Amino acid sequence: MAKDYRYIGKHMPRRDSDEIVTGTAPFLDDLKFTNLLYGKVLRSPHAHAILKKIDKRKAQALPGVKAVVTWEDIPDWRGGTPRSVRVLDNKVRFVGDAVALVAATSGQIAEEALSLIDVEYEVLPAVLDIDSALKPDAPQLYEEFEGNIVPAGTPIYGPNCLTGVVRGDVEKGFAEAEVITEGTFGYENLPNALPPESIGAVAFWEPPNKATIYGTSQAPYMDKVTLYHVFNRQIEIRSIGHHVGASFGTKFMCWQVQAYAIVLARATGRPVKVVFTKEEHMAAFTLRIGSRISARVGMKKDGSITAIQGTWHVGTGFYSSTTQCQVAVGSGELMILAQCPNWDLKSAIVATNRNASGPTRGFGGQELECAFIPILSLAMEKAGLDPFEVMKKNFVKPGGGYYWRDGDWYSFRGVDFSSAMDRGAEVFGWKDKWKGWLKPTSVSGPKRRGVGVGIHGNADIGEDTAEAYVQLRYNGTATIFLCVAEFGTGQKSNYVKMAAEVLQIPPERISMSPADTLVTPYEFGPVGSRGTYAIGSAVINAAEDAKRKLLEMAAPKLGVDPADLDTADGAIFVTGHPDKGIKWHAMGNDRTLLGYGRFESDFTMCNFMMSFVEVEVDVETGKADLVRVVNATDIGQIIDPPGLEGQLNACWGSAGIDSALFEETVHDRRTGHQLNANLIDYKWRTFAELPAMQHVVLETPFPSHRFKAIGIAEITTSPGPVATLLAVSNAIGTWLYQYPATPDRVLEALARGGAR
């Protein structure tokens, strides 16, 4: 089991605890800037229109207005994949698309100025769902995207970017199958991960071509990279991060609001702040991708999957930034949980006139599995199989493998997760509660209980490169230089712990640089559960490099080989003789030692989580309540016990389990207006309805880094939603085909023939 570490695995206060509980932790909107202007965005009331004429004279004349900017005022700057979305365009593609930007001396004046801009729209027919977008002769959002199909693949994942899975021989696979099922299922309710802090940016402009942004993203370095490309590689960006009021993946895609702030700062020569209102955050920022799969599955009666064939339609809204990435990662994630030899799974990304889909924890896999596992369940039902056993059998094990995002095959070198699965089933009481498909666990009057299980794994724990510096000072202190903004996981404190463990100095002696691209090396950002393995490795490597330099510095002074030396508590000594040594002081107060650490992508391991859920459905009202959740995982080594528990508890928040029960984004099907873009009409779980929660966490050492740990947080929302939909189906005795299982849908299903 876990090694005896000084700091790793110990419950310690987070380094920002005091600031958080006293309200002094700086979030973007709390930062003070002098001479600041406030930016606002005029948004389209139409789902699809050409801007025929914009008259901004009245707005410009309003006292306090410093700039009004439209597409006519700026170069053809574009974002998206492929780069297709102009920062400001002469066409709008969803209700809420940007028409003009205003900067003024107060938010109120900027707001008033918006109402003084006269816009003449030529309204175009819109496509508000996948089916209408795919019809022949459907209106097109972009001339270059024929049939509203967004080009597959992304250059950042390389020329063979995964766009589905083709492997083996599906005809042979279906011939070998003892059960074949097919169907179409969707996870298209577009839940919103909905961090409490909105998105925004403050930009400074320095002529002729430099901009500094303070943003709300957890990955400031990638903001720099993304914006560099948006501005045609002509503007040099410095990006600074601070506390982030949660992201759940979404704030990785803040380039639009950042670009607005930069455009306005460039136009006025003054710093400009743009922060989206909650309505803008919900109706003009990102949602989960829409996911619909039509597939055929072959299975043997022992539960092995013999063939998977189908098409995955992915709704991306008015453009894609990371949707191709989500298709690639999601396809790989499906392979991880369905170790099937024969595949023919294709995908198509479809653009429609609604706000964009973007990165959200679960990143493609959650959305694909929520649609695919119901079809797999039909096969399990036909074969009379227990889903827990089938999921356990088909999840990747040592010796297995999968294609990952770059299209390469990876042989899995992680641990066998079966023990964690078994332990989870035991704690949940799965064997007693599982009564068979569409059979309730218990019935008490109108209340029927049902159970379900879901599974997820992600090889992005080792995705992308990471870099860090660790600097040692003569007084026994150290500084970590790393471009990560704290966004809730507590990882910044964990990096301090890791460096403290390597250097054997107390965490209080280690400080961290701001997340500032002018100061730190490259870092992709804490996404995809890569924080522990990928970023952690960079920090550990930097600390080890610094330690090596420290020992090399001390070796001549002690007359020994550096290999015989060690350090602890600010002293350097011959290994095994901590009493005989010299202090770090020996380096002199006119010197610092700088260690550099780098991590290179490694897709040969994945994380894992299984969620067991129990629901209670009232067949008279149709309301389904989440009663209990047991999550099971194996993460090698716990770094921070309370932080881990918090991230596992997160399984129902941020567009997780509750996206199977009541969370959904509702658009008017006629106009494309979002109808619940506020925190009253968008339903969220309150303290009054907390389900019971238990976690099983095993610590089987992973061949990852020095501490044998891997990350988990990103995937904790992922196994639960489909488990919950199936649990409701089991409770009421009939299949539910749509997310979320709202009372009207439950009653409708019961009317269709549920077992009352």
Add this chain to the structure above:
Amino acid sequence: MAATKLIHLTVNGQDYELDVGNRPGQVDPAHTLVYTLRETLRLTGTKAACEQGACGACTVIMDSKAVLSCRILTLECDGKNILTIEGLRDPETGTLDPLQQAFIDHRAFQCGFCTPGMIMTSKALLNENPHPTEEEIKEALSGNFCRCVSHYHVLKAVLSVAEKGR
């Protein structure tokens, strides 16, 4: 401009006299309390999130009751006594309020954006009912939106304070 009207507020024990008007530093009739706290008095610990009284992030204590500062006009607060997250720490010793300490000890936050609102709601509850049950705490916090799911840890933190001296 008409004769100057003044607003008196006591915030965290300090008295403020603010002009009503629409110049910087003044209280505009349209300003909400959260705006005045954050932008005029620069007390940014109180968070503005939904700005329609749905999420509890802006909760402060006014005359011993938890209120949503995004739903109150500053003009309505003349003569009121307001406590914000910045006022919980003992001004003399710098010691954290027991609730703040419990939030640290129980790691009752993740991103921390909703935390000031959570603490102020809990503080108002404990002022009124020093030993609430778990159900009463859940009821009191039902208007506080947390998306990281720190609810379980918040409950433990508030219960740990509620159980002291029982």
